[in-house]
Amino acid sequence: MMKLKRQNVRTLSLIVCTFTYLLVGAAIFDALESENEVKRRDHLLSEENMLRSRYNITDEDFNFLRRNVERTVSYYAGIQWKFSGAFYFALTVVTAIGYGHSTPQTTGGKIFCMFYALAGIPLCLVMFQSVGERLNIFITYALKQIRKCFKLHNQEVSETHVILVTTQLSSLVLSMGALMFSYYEGWRYLESFYYCFITLTTIGFGDYVALQKGEALQQDVKYVIFSIVFILFGLTVISAEMNLLVLRFLTMNTEDERRDELEAA
Amino acid sequence: MMKLKRQNVRTLSLIVCTFTYLLVGAAIFDALESENEVKRRDHLLSEENMLRSRYNITDEDFNFLRRNVERTVSYYAGIQWKFSGAFYFALTVVTAIGYGHSTPQTTGGKIFCMFYALAGIPLCLVMFQSVGERLNIFITYALKQIRKCFKLHNQEVSETHVILVTTQLSSLVLSMGALMFSYYEGWRYLESFYYCFITLTTIGFGDYVALQKGEALQQDVKYVIFSIVFILFGLTVISAEMNLLVLRFLTMNTEDERRDELEAA
Numbered sequence: 404m405m406k407l408k409r410q411n412v413r414t415l416s417l418i419v420c421t422f423t424y425l426l427v428g429a430a431i432f433d434a435l436e437s438e439n440e441v442k443r444r445d446h447l448l449s450e451e452n453m454l455r456s457r458y459n460i461t462d463e464d465f466n467f468l469r470r471n472v473e474r475t476v477s478y479y480a481g482i483q484w485k486f487s488g489a490f491y492f493a494l495t496v497v498t499a500i501g502y503g504h505s506t507p508q509t510t511g512g513k514i515f516c517m518f519y520a521l522a523g524i525p526l527c528l529v530m531f532q533s534v535g536e537r538l539n540i541f542i543t544y545a546l547k548q549i550r551k552c553f554k555l556h557n558q559e560v561s562e563t564h565v566i567l568v569t570t571q572l573s574s575l576v577l578s579m580g581a582l583m584f585s586y587y588e589g590w591r592y593l594e595s596f597y598y599c600f601i602t603l604t605t606i607g608f609g610d611y612v613a614l615q616k617g618e619a620l621q622q623d624v625k626y627v628i629f630s631i632v633f634i635l636f637g638l639t640v641i642s643a644e645m646n647l648l649v650l651r652f653l654t655m656n657t658e659d660e661r662r663d664e665l666e667a668a
Numbered sequence: 669m670m671k672l673k674r675q676n677v678r679t680l681s682l683i684v685c686t687f688t689y690l691l692v693g694a695a696i697f698d699a700l701e702s703e704n705e706v707k708r709r710d711h712l713l714s715e716e717n718m719l720r721s722r723y724n725i726t727d728e729d730f731n732f733l734r735r736n737v738e739r740t741v742s743y744y745a746g747i748q749w750k751f752s753g754a755f756y757f758a759l760t761v762v763t764a765i766g767y768g769h770s771t772p773q774t775t776g777g778k779i780f781c782m783f784y785a786l787a788g789i790p791l792c793l794v795m796f797q798s799v800g801e802r803l804n805i806f807i808t809y810a811l812k813q814i815r816k817c818f819k820l821h822n823q824e825v826s827e828t829h830v831i832l833v834t835t836q837l838s839s840l841v842l843s844m845g846a847l848m849f850s851y852y853e854g855w856r857y858l859e860s861f862y863y864c865f866i867t868l869t870t871i872g873f874g875d876y877v878a879l880q881k882g883e884a885l886q887q888d889v890k891y892v893i894f895s896i897v898f899i900l901f902g903l904t905v906i907s908a909e910m911n912l913l914v915l916r917f918l919t920m921n922t923e924d925e926r927r928d929e930l931e932a933a
C-alpha cells in the first residue's frame with residue numbers, strides 16, 4: 404500500500420504543479436495590478452474627499468450613504484427577480500457561473516438556492532457533457548460527409564480533427580459573442596471578449612454582466628434570449644472540447660487502479 | 669444515423685429535464701424574492717432621497733458619487749493585490765469560484781487573467797479529481813482496517829460505504845467551516861453556511877467573501893491560511909464525492925458509443 408504507485412506519483416506531481424502555478428500566478432498578478440491599485444485607490448479617495456467636503460457630509464452619514472449605494476447597485480440595474488430575471492439567475496446557479504449581480508436577500512431564497520444548486524449543478528454538468536458528446540459525434544459525421552463529397556481517398560476522421568473543429572467553433576462563439584455584447588452593452592471589444600471568456604469558463608466575476616442596463620431583463624426580449632442562448636450554446640461547445648481534451652485525465656487514476664486490481668487478481 | 673439511439677434519447681431527456689428545472693427554479697425564485705425586492709428597493713431609495721435632500725446633492729454629483737462608491741468597495745475592503753491577495757485571487761480563478769471581490773483593472777491584468785484561466789482551470793480540475801480519487805482509496809483502506817480491528821466477518825467495503833463517508837466528511841467541512849467563518853467575519857451561522865456552500869460548489873456569488881474585513885488579507889496570516897486550506901480541502905472532499913457519484917454519468921454517452929461500434933464491427 405505504501406510503495407509509490409503510479410497513481411500516487413501522478414497525484415503528487417499535480418499538487419506540486421498546481422501550487423507552483425498558483426504562486427507564479429500570484430506574483431504576476433501582484434506585478435500587474437499592485438501599482439495600479441494604489442494609484443486608482445488614491446485617485447478615487449481624493450474624488451470622494453472632494454465631494455464630501457463640497458457637501459460637508461458627516462462621517463456617519465457618509466458611511467450610511469456608502470452602504471446604501473452598495474445595496475442599490477442591483478436595483479439601479481433594473482428589476483432582478485421578475486420571471487426573466489429569476490430565470491437568468493437560476494441559469495447562473497446551475498451552471499455555477501454565479502455572477503452575483505443579484506443574490507437572494509430573503510432567508511428562504513438563500514436556503515432554496517442551496518438546495519437548487521445541490522441537484523442543479525450535477526444535472527447541468529451531465530446535460531452539457533451529454534450534448535457536447537453528441538456535438539462531437541455530429542462533427543465527426545459531418546467531416547466524413549465532406550470528405551466523401553470531395554471524394555478524398557482517406558475518409559477516416561481522427562479525434563484531432565474533431566478537436567480542431569471544436570476549438571475553431573469555441574473561438575467563433577467567443578469572438579461573435581464579444582461583438583454582440585459590445586454592441587448591446589457599449590463595452591470595448593476587449594472588455595466584451597473578457598466578459599464572454601469569464602462567463603464560458605464559469606468563473607463569472609460579475610464585474611461585467613449582460614442584461615444589467617436600461618431594464619433590458621424586462622424590456623428587451625430579443626437580447627434576453629440572445630444572452631441565454633449564448634451561455635447555453637457556448638457552454639455546450641466548451642463541454643464538447645472538455646469531453647475530448649480533459650475527461651480522460653479525470654478518470655486516469657481510477658482506470659489505473661482498476662488495472663492494478665486486475666493484475667493483482 | 670438518424671434512428672433514435674439510446675444516447676440521443678438520453679441527451680434529449682437531459683435537455684428537457686434541465687429546462688424544466690430552470691423554469692421551475694425561476695418561478696420559485698420569483699415567488700420568494702420579487703416581493704422583498706420591491707419593498708427593499710423602495711426602502712433603500714427613500715433612504716437615499718432623505719440623505720440627498722439633507723445635503724441637497726445635485727443629480728450630477730450624486731451619480732458621480734455613486735460611481736465612486738461602487739469602485740471603492742474593494743479598496744475599503746483592504747489592499748487586494750499584494751502577494752497574499754493576489755494568491756487568493758489566483759485561487760478563485762483556477763477553481764472557477766470567481767467571487768469578483770476584486771478583479772483585474774489593467775488591460776494587461778485582464779489579458780493575463782484569461783490565459784491564466786485557460787491552462788489553470790483544467791489543471792486544477794484534474795488535480796482535484798486525482799486527489800479526490802486518492803482520498804476515496806484511502807477511505808476504502810481505512811474502512812477495511814476498522815473492520816479488521818473489530819474482527820467483522822464481512823470485510824468487504826462497498827462503494828456505498830465510501831460515498832456515505834465522503835458525504836459525512838463534506839457535511840463536516842461545511843458545518844465546521846461555517847462555524848469558523850461566522851466567528852471570524854461576524855456573520856450569522858446561516859449566512860456563513862451559505863458562504864461555504866456557494867464557495868465549495870464554485871458558484872462564488874461574491875455577496876459574502878472571506879478576508880475582506882480589517883485588512884485581514886495582509887494582517888491575519890492564520891486566517892488567510894485557514895481560508896485557503898478551507899477552499900483546497902473542501903474542494904478535494906467535493907471532488908472525491910463527484911468522482912464516485914457524477915463522473916460515471918459524464919462518460920456514459922461515450923461508453924455507449926464505444927459499445928455500439930464494437931457491436932457494429
Ligand SMILES: [K+]
Nearest residue numbers: 500606765871
Ligand atoms: K463561478
Ligand SMILES: [K+]
Nearest residue numbers: 501607766872
Ligand atoms: K462567480
